[in-house]
Amino acid sequence: MIDDQWEPPPILLAVDLVILTLRESRLQVLLVERGIDPYQGAQALPGGFLQHTGESLIAAAHRELAEEADLDVETLRLEQLGVYDDPDRDPRGRVVSVAFLAIAPRLPEPIAGTDAADAGWQPVGRVLSGELDLAFDHRRIVTDGIERARAKLEHSALATAFCGPTFTITDLQDVYEAVWGIPLDPRNFYRKIKKTDGFIVSAGSARKAATGRPARLFRAGPREVLYPPMIRPVDSPNGKESVQ
Amino acid sequence: MIDDQWEPPPILLAVDLVILTLRESRLQVLLVERGIDPYQGAQALPGGFLQHTGESLIAAAHRELAEEADLDVETLRLEQLGVYDDPDRDPRGRVVSVAFLAIAPRLPEPIAGTDAADAGWQPVGRVLSGELDLAFDHRRIVTDGIERARAKLEHSALATAFCGPTFTITDLQDVYEAVWGIPLDPRNFYRKIKKTDGFIVSAGSARKAATGRPARLFRAGPREVLYPPMIRPVDSPNGKESVQ
DNA sequence: GTAATAGTGTCTATGAGACAATATCCG
DNA sequence: CGGATATTGTCTCATAGACACTATTAC
Numbered sequence: 001m002i003d004d005q006w007e008p009p010p011i012l013l014a015v016d017l018v019i020l021t022l023r024e025s026r027l028q029v030l031l032v033e034r035g036i037d038p039y040q041g042a043q044a045l046p047g048g049f050l051q052h053t054g055e056s057l058i059a060a061a062h063r064e065l066a067e068e069a070d071l072d073v074e075t076l077r078l079e080q081l082g083v084y085d086d087p088d089r090d091p092r093g094r095v096v097s098v099a100f101l102a103i104a105p106r107l108p109e110p111i112a113g114t115d116a117a118d119a120g121w122q123p124v125g126r127v128l129s130g131e132l133d134l135a136f137d138h139r140r141i142v143t144d145g146i147e148r149a150r151a152k153l154e155h156s157a158l159a160t161a162f163c164g165p166t167f168t169i170t171d172l173q174d175v176y177e178a179v180w181g182i183p184l185d186p187r188n189f190y191r192k193i194k195k196t197d198g199f200i201v202s203a204g205s206a207r208k209a210a211t212g213r214p215a216r217l218f219r220a221g222p223r224e225v226l227y228p229p230m231i232r233p234v235d236s237p238n239g240k241e242s243v244q
Numbered sequence: 245m246i247d248d249q250w251e252p253p254p255i256l257l258a259v260d261l262v263i264l265t266l267r268e269s270r271l272q273v274l275l276v277e278r279g280i281d282p283y284q285g286a287q288a289l290p291g292g293f294l295q296h297t298g299e300s301l302i303a304a305a306h307r308e309l310a311e312e313a314d315l316d317v318e319t320l321r322l323e324q325l326g327v328y329d330d331p332d333r334d335p336r337g338r339v340v341s342v343a344f345l346a347i348a349p350r351l352p353e354p355i356a357g358t359d360a361a362d363a364g365w366q367p368v369g370r371v372l373s374g375e376l377d378l379a380f381d382h383r384r385i386v387t388d389g390i391e392r393a394r395a396k397l398e399h400s401a402l403a404t405a406f407c408g409p410t411f412t413i414t415d416l417q418d419v420y421e422a423v424w425g426i427p428l429d430p431r432n433f434y435r436k437i438k439k440t441d442g443f444i445v446s447a448g449s450a451r452k453a454a455t456g457r458p459a460r461l462f463r464a465g466p467r468e469v470l471y472p473p474m475i476r477p478v479d480s481p482n483g484k485e486s487v488q
Numbered sequence: 489g490t491a492a493t494a495g496t497g498t499c500t501a502t503g504a505g506a507c508a509a510t511a512t513c514c515g
Numbered sequence: 516c517g518g519a520t521a522t523t524g525t526c527t528c529a530t531a532g533a534c535a536c537t538a539t540t541a542c
Binding site: 365429453455456457475 | 496503504505506507513515
Binding site: 067185187188210211212213214228231232234 | 530531532533534538539540541542
């Protein structure tokens with residue numbers, strides 16, 4: 001707790017960032033090791049406090065993203081994920097945090113953190129299973145972010161954000177399989193994608209692996225809303241949804 | 245503006261409430277007439293500032309709901325809609341507002357406001373069209389709330405929240421038609437609803453109107469997530485979504 | 489040639505949408 | 516009975532999913 005030599009502390013506003021990417025065919029989340037006291041040494045989402053009254057939340061999110069993860073701010077679209085305001089979520093006092101979600105394409109191996117003690121990718125499975133313990137309520141925030149990403153893959157062209165500027169349809173399928181956590185039939189996936197006008201546009205062809213027939217390359221198309229949506233096979237066909 | 249006899253004012257946290265209901269077969273939103281200075285006399289969403297540091301956002305939302313609209317807090321489920329934090333959104337200074345969305349069943353005609361100068365329902369069409377001008381950025385918040393409600397009708401059993409404890413399938417159809425703003429075929433709607441296990445459960449039958457065959461009555465079932473989803477016919481089959 | 493991946497064709501079951509037909513009330 | 520609404524039946528078309536098959540590369 002903080003020393004109480006003066007007035008009750010005000011409510012502090014913070015931002016937390018859930019940055020997801022695909023590495024080694026697995027969905028991974030960007031985490032930093034906390035360098036200061038509450039939860040020092042624990043893994044946490046990148047983020048921090050608003051620096052001044054006039055700073056907008058999205059500006060703070062972009063600033064933290066640049067500071068802590070050295071990510072290209074321009075290419076990442078941040079989407080508001082939710083507000084986390086349990087009065088007890090931060091031992092330092094009342095901290096209301098606004099979480100943002102972003103999807104990143106595959107990046108050079110180590111994220112060169114300039115600010116945080118250490119920044120790196122972790123498979124989301126280790127977070128969801130509880131194997132990896134996160135500071136504050138960040139496990140819940142990650143859980144919510146993943147569920148949001150899964151849902152957005154159904155109705156939007158978000159999946160292309162996981163890929164580089166050009167990609168194959170198989171690359172795209174890897175995204176869906178990793179985020180949804182289920183296998184898909186390559187043949188049906190291929191036709192479904194190509195039948196959705198504007199989802200992807202041709203970008204030549206190239207040889208990918210050292211084996212097999214080379215795949216055509218595509219770029220993200222103009223369409224952002226998918227109609228009809230991609231269908232996520234249901235594993236629990238009854239009752240309420242079970243997150244985590 | 246506020247007088248500046250002391251330190252730069254802190255960031256203030258507020259809640260705004262989008263309460264939707266069905267009246268006269270139209271989607272309507274609860275608005276209050278502002279009694280104090282910024283936008284005095286204009287229509288606005290019910291809401292207000294957090295009263296003390298320890299108050300949670302959801303508690304503040306419920307409190308405002310009770311104060312300004314005299315609504316039964318227990319039956320309404322508030323869902324976080326989003327954060328609105330444009331630094332210029334409130335002339336008094338930096339006010340960050342968290343919006344909540346709730347769906348209310350048909351209620352006794354006049355909402356007896358205890359706090360606000362006046363509270364009442366307005367058809368959302370008048371807000372969306374700009375015919376009715378709202379204070380602050382509340383028109384955007386209402387727009388976002390409606391879009392959220394439309395989307396949730398597809399994938400959740402939210403529609404039953406618009407109805408009373410028991411309702412007919414035609415009542416449910418009225419909800420979908422009003423919120424989506426399109427007509428649906430009664431025969432196909434009927435079968436689709438009954439085929440979705442757990443959406444509704446039987447609750448006897450009763451005569452509704454003075455004419456026609458009496459309909460069976462139902463209650464909301466245990467299912468909250470609809471799989472497969474209800475399908476909202478698409479009016480704009482191409483390109484990006486236009487929220488306006 | 490074989491191995492491996494990319495891409496196409498085809499069949500089937502299911503479900504959405506159109507709409508005829510029947511049921512059950514009021515007067 | 517006729518008018519009105521509720522409920523069921525049936526037909527057609529589109530599509531998801533299963534899966535056989537062909538195409539194109541590396542070796």
